[in-house]
Amino acid sequence: MPSPPPIAIERFVKIYKTVPAVDGISFTLAEGSVTGLLGGNGAGKTTTIAAIMGLTTPTSGKVTVLGAEMPRQRYQVLHRINFESPYVAMPMRLTIRQNLTVFGMLYGVPDLTQRIEELGRQLDLTDLLDRQTGKLSDGQKTRVALAKGLINSPELLLLDEPTASLDPDTADWVRGRLESYRRERNATMLIASHNMAEVERLCDRVIIMKRGHIEDDDTPAKLLARYGRRNLEEVFLDVARGRGIEHEAAQ
């Protein structure tokens, strides 16, 4: 029997009071794929990710993660997924090791001490493990957040602006780590980002949202060809400003 897709969203609608944040979107992610979720502020990206994580209940439609309907059946799969975002933080007074110990226990990670040492090596945190999280630089904090995101070796990793506020060197290093993790684990990733270069490098599919709808959904190469642009930033601006598919129209 084939395993269920990591994420399957069918006609997902979320209305806050009377305002629709997401208005009937549908998409499915294939196992081992890396998908970028793009869109301007208020496009509905955060609401979509929150629904995937079971943090918000759909007004209508269905959000399924690894075969479990969210949020109703979330406890069937929460130990198999994880999330990293600069907009949630790790307790600052705890050391990195203490934070990873707590989250490792929450996710039921076996051989936790060994796993923490391993993540320390992979994310260049070994010398910092006993330092308070609040005393780290932004780049180091991002690596700690990534270590938390990888503590349970998730099959599905959700990333919200994974390199926000990082210098180009650290951001590049983080992207490299994400690429290796995907290769090693055949993990599925969904990345919400405003950094188009990052999306072009990491993603094999891009979903562009605008005002709660999916405006476009394809591989980066096909999007560039369709819009007649040289990079995703220009494609993004075309979609955001409603300039449409000029290249195709011209043809």
Place this chain on the structure above:
Amino acid sequence: MIARESTYAYSPRRAGAMMLRYWYLLRSSWPRLLDLVYWPTVQMITWGFLQYYIMQNAGFFARAGGTFIGAVLLWDILFRGQLGFSISFMEEMWARNIGNLMMSPLRPFEFISALMVMSIVRLAVGVIPVSILAIAFFGFNLYGLGLALVAFFINLMLTGWAVGIFVSGLVLRNGLGAENLAWSIMFLFMPLTCVYYPVTTLPAWLQPVSWLLPPTYVFEGMRALLIDRTFRADLMLDALGLNAVFFAAGVFGFLKLLQSARRHGTLLQSGE
């Protein structure tokens, strides 16, 4: 048999992880530890000297030795029990960590039980040194209450937890704008639960309201013990029954507010 993936499944390891998290935090911050001892000490000393003065001037209070200090210490168990629960919860909001927890496999009952255990730890850090000071300063031995103290403690903690659970739900649903409730809600109980005076002091129409609150039975029980030297088991059982209702209502309210937070998408917005 509860399925492993059910909302009601309970993992001691996950609950232990949360206790460890709060223990690490408490251990790492001396101002937090000092705060636990500071107010109970100030209260106990203030009220202790007041009682000492009244005892020298009024025959009745001379017989009722210890009621003020006893009331202060028991009130502190109630107040700190609730505050210890709520503050540990709000540490997650202040740290912007609540999103991480809510998308982890941690179940609400594991979270609640960890907060309950931590409220006992925080209370012990605050009240044990102060109760020893009460012996040294005023000759009042809280532990001299014996088994009655156990009955008082259980009932007060249950009320504190019930209120703490409900307030945490309000903060989860409404953000840190509701934080002040955690600090102030118990003071609504203070006049009604008759901490420092008998229920008969209240106007007749207010007395039935007072008897709806479990701590009222504890404070009446304490006065019966210290003044009349009688342990009122009936009062403790009544309080226990009411506490069962309060606790169930607190948990129900928390789960409903959590559900509402999911519906309104407030779990990722832990600000104001």
